[in-house]
Amino acid sequence: MSEPMPKKPRSIAATVVGVLTLGAGLAAFLVPLHHPGPYGIPGRGLVGGLLCFAVSGVLLARGTPAIARIVALVASPLVLFFALYGALAELEEVVVLSTPDADLRLWIVDHGGAPWISMSRAKADRYALDGARLELLRAGVTRCVVPRIVDDPAANRRTFDLRQEKYAVQRLGGLIGMFGDGPGPGIITLRLDPCG
Numbered sequence: 001m002s003e004p005m006p007k008k009p010r011s012i013a014a015t016v017v018g019v020l021t022l023g024a025g026l027a028a029f030l031v032p033l034h035h036p037g038p039y040g041i042p043g044r045g046l047v048g049g050l051l052c053f054a055v056s057g058v059l060l061a062r063g064t065p066a067i068a069r070i071v072a073l074v075a076s077p078l079v080l081f082f083a084l085y086g087a088l089a090e091l092e093e094v095v096v097l098s099t100p101d102a103d104l105r106l107w108i109v110d111h112g113g114a115p116w117i118s119m120s121r122a123k124a125d126r127y128a129l130d131g132a133r134l135e136l137l138r139a140g141v142t143r144c145v146v147p148r149i150v151d152d153p154a155a156n157r158r159t160f161d162l163r164q165e166k167y168a169v170q171r172l173g174g175l176i177g178m179f180g181d182g183p184g185p186g187i188i189t190l191r192l193d194p195c196g
Helices: 012-034 044-060 066-089 121-126 153-166 168-175
Strands: 095-098 103-106 109-111 114-120 134-138 141-150 187-194
Touching: 012 044, 012 066, 044 066, 066 168, 095 114, 103 114, 109 153, 114 121, 114 141, 114 153, 121 141, 121 187, 153 168, 153 187
Parallel strands: none
Antiparallel strands: 095 103, 095 134, 109 114, 114 187, 134 141, 141 187
């Protein structure tokens, strides 16, 4: 009578990556909670967090087939990136600009006595932001604002530079080539004027 083959123990790499992905998954879900307002589901960070939980489960569970562990290890850098980026992007100030169709979670800077945001022109057009009366939730206070597109390359550059100074994750993203050395061609700046 043959004895069953013993199960192969998890490798140290699988355990370490499993713990890292578990932590990153938790961070992706918990860090956004320290900002007031809607949670921002689904969001890349939260999707990355869910995928981190899946990868972590595969890597930390006993008896997982070797091929599943290999696939999880190969996928782990990508899912870690999305989860950590989502968590880090929410560590510093995030505001919520409420449109009729969505609650946009955004980074914000102040210049010349007004708050400024930047985003792709396509996103601003999709939500019809220019000239709309919208609610801005910042630091727990909601107020009415009217976003105005500022078609000025100098304003785009200034907003980019102010975000670079304010947000560590943008500086980090710049180091790895995510943001380049300035605003991209499709990026616009919006000044958030108070409702009159």
